[in-house]
Amino acid sequence: MSRDLASRLKKQKLSDEKAKEEFDRLWECWVFRVSSELPPEEQLDIRATVQNILLEKFKNQGDVLNKIVNREKMFQFNKKKHIKQSWASSVWNRVTSQDPQWESHGNELTQQIQRAVNQYINRREEEKVDFNDNFIHEILGEIKKKITDYVNQFFTGQTIFTKEYEFELSVYLCTTAVPRFEKIHTAFRRANDPLTYLESKRDQYLNCFMSFCKGASSVTFFVDFLCRCLKPAIQQAACDKTCIQITDEMKSNYPAFSGNRSNLENHILRHLAEQKDFDSYMEYINHPKGYFERFIRERVERYCRDNRDQLRRMLNTNLSDLVQQVLTVSTTVTAAVRERHAGAILWLDEFCAALSDHMVLHRQDYRNIENEDITDLQFLRETMAGSLWEILENFQKESSSTPDLDLKMFRRRPDEILCEALSGCWEQCPFCTAICTNTIPGHSSDHSVQFHRPLALSGQSDILLTDFCPTLVCSNRTFRPPHSMKSVPYKTYRAAGEPYSRWSITPDESEQSYWKWFICTFRSQLEEKFRSDLQGRIPSEWGRITKSSVLKELR
Template sequence: MIACQGATSITTFADFLCKKLTRALRCATYDKTAIDIADEMRSNYPAFNGTRAKLETHILKSLAEEENFEKYKQYIQSPRDFFENFIQRCVDNYLDKEKAKLLSFLNSRLCVFCSSVHTAIDESTKAVKDKNGNASLWLDEFCNRLRGDLHFPRNELKSIEHQEIKDIEFLKKSMVGALNSVKENLKQDFAAPDVEPFKSKPHEILLEQLCGCWETCPFCKAVCTNTFSGHDGDHSVPFHRPQAVTGIQWHRTNHFIIDICSSLVASDCRLVLSGDTKIPYRNYRQAGPVHAKWSITPDNSAQSYWKWFVCHFRSQIEIEYSGKFEGKGRIPPEWAGFTKEAVLSDLEKL
């Protein structure tokens, strides 16, 4: 227990309290700044100012511009991880260019929190004077007033609650002086802004805001577009992809299936379950519990984007999945007419 007398006792009390406040202020400042950055990017960064579907459009554009098959594989096979990495790269690039803005956010939030602490000091002092209270009561009042702004547990201050402090005005003055020092020290810490101290990283906040359902079509791996994880009802997507995108081949051949899932359920094709057991493709829900949770409605609409992808990465797809675009999997000649510029233009219209 800290045991001092008079002015020394009060100064020690204030210094001890402000050391505790330093950590609380730093954490609160970083937490709020992370939200500020996420909000800033939601407002001003085109990829993030809409739904996850809009973000996915930006990702598809980025992938097409890079023309990197390995990145496409990551996106198709692990969409959630790819989304998170994409968002993190965007945030890192943004903050690298906007260091002054990050510093401004940090200092602005710090000032707001320090103002709250200053108010709590004033109000606690007045309350204790009115009640002719002691140090323990002052701490009670102080912590209660900070409860909505800072994580500052009262039970961590038991070592100073029995201090004999009679000059409450001097305590107030000492606290204000110590708080000013804390504020200046934290500003110096923030002078070289860094995202590492963030408990909740800005990109994690953005991912959570843009999350939704991550279930993928059991055939083409398109991601369910429902905006809620664990949503009621079936999974669905507005556009399915040629099944060759995930390497699916016609039974007992090495020929890729270039049809999209929604056209297959409208056809007379049959789905092979195991061995030679087959069912009409339209009865795909019978294939298992995963398939049963998907709504794939008959539709021949296919995005030009994935037709371009199949043509552009034909050789890589064949190597990756040991298949051929032959026989029923022959690529229609008209697919070769889709240019990258044209499919990117189509994406803009979504």
């Protein structure tokens, strides 16, 4: 219809303005026809849906409706209403002068849950699915599971997080996520709504219409449409290749990334020693995965800033190579189609298939041009060459006008690839917080580490803080799991249940001087943080350990 109209109008030699007016009238007819055939749109009130699910889930909570509807404040952990402690456990803590560190436990669990919920929503956004009620049910299930797992790991039934904690945190996380759910729903509707899809193609159809009004040939129209679709595919493929090259460069030129996670950990420990910042140490000790990811991300961003000219040249080279690849494929495909006396359908089939290893192309995107008359295949190839080199020129101009390489253009950032490659199990020793060295997340075998740390790092003040785990498991001493009234011999530490039963701690004498130096260096900060006096517990020889000697030990 549009092509017929354009063909008639080209004889009238209309100005661009008049031709556009004709297209606007045609477009209004199309929009009216499509919209009249659409079923009535159902309005989805996501906020009301979330509130109703929360009301049903927590209907036994006091003043539940008011708390759900008026929830606006940030969630804050409150040990008085969020922790329920048995009478016996409470008395034991007072008698033994123990500080259960409720604030620390509560904030840590809250952060874990917030990260888990955020990751869940991120996955849903990436999947490009529509919002549905199951989102909320799955989030509520994840919150409950995280609370249960945390209690099982650190407590023994004497202490629990209250229902009020689960309720308030669930309400906060679900209600504050409503805008993200609304964006998910809007994006899905936009991607799947026929009228929205038609509107997204308006400029494309307008360009085609104007081309025909000016008397463009089928080949010119074919190439113009094809190259408009190829441009983002080429750009994304070049970015993907550049991302891999950046990752490889960093693995080659940064010793921290050239080995496994144990090698990376040694570099992180050296970095921390040079910084001598207690808060950074605490972040690394308490949240190792997050610290590792931040360490990698900061170095990737710095590398991209410091080498922006080199990376810009790398990107331009990749763009040029891909354009040349497209031209080579078009020449090969054109020759093959000419021999078989075929037309546009076969040409597009062969073209998309030949480039599938180099970039992401969707054959269905080219159905609008598969019936074009492209018998002059040589002219097709020449026209494509001109259009593609023009695209490359525009790419390079855009690249040169950007001061820094924008990491957002990568579907997967280099730091994300490095984090995944250098990841593994992140479970920490329940005694000393050392990280399991297994390279497989969720492995079925026991957790283990090469070097344990002094127990001072865990903040358990009822034990000799300078002891190392391998020494303790062959001693006659006992320990009491957090908030339990029952002592367990270190020799049979597995009898304490999870998480102790999942760890293999063997008696040996391998100890790193690093953590001895750390305790001596940050003794006052540790005493203040854990409210425990280290006086008389630190062997005198530890004080003679120097930073240079521990750095040499990490090489």
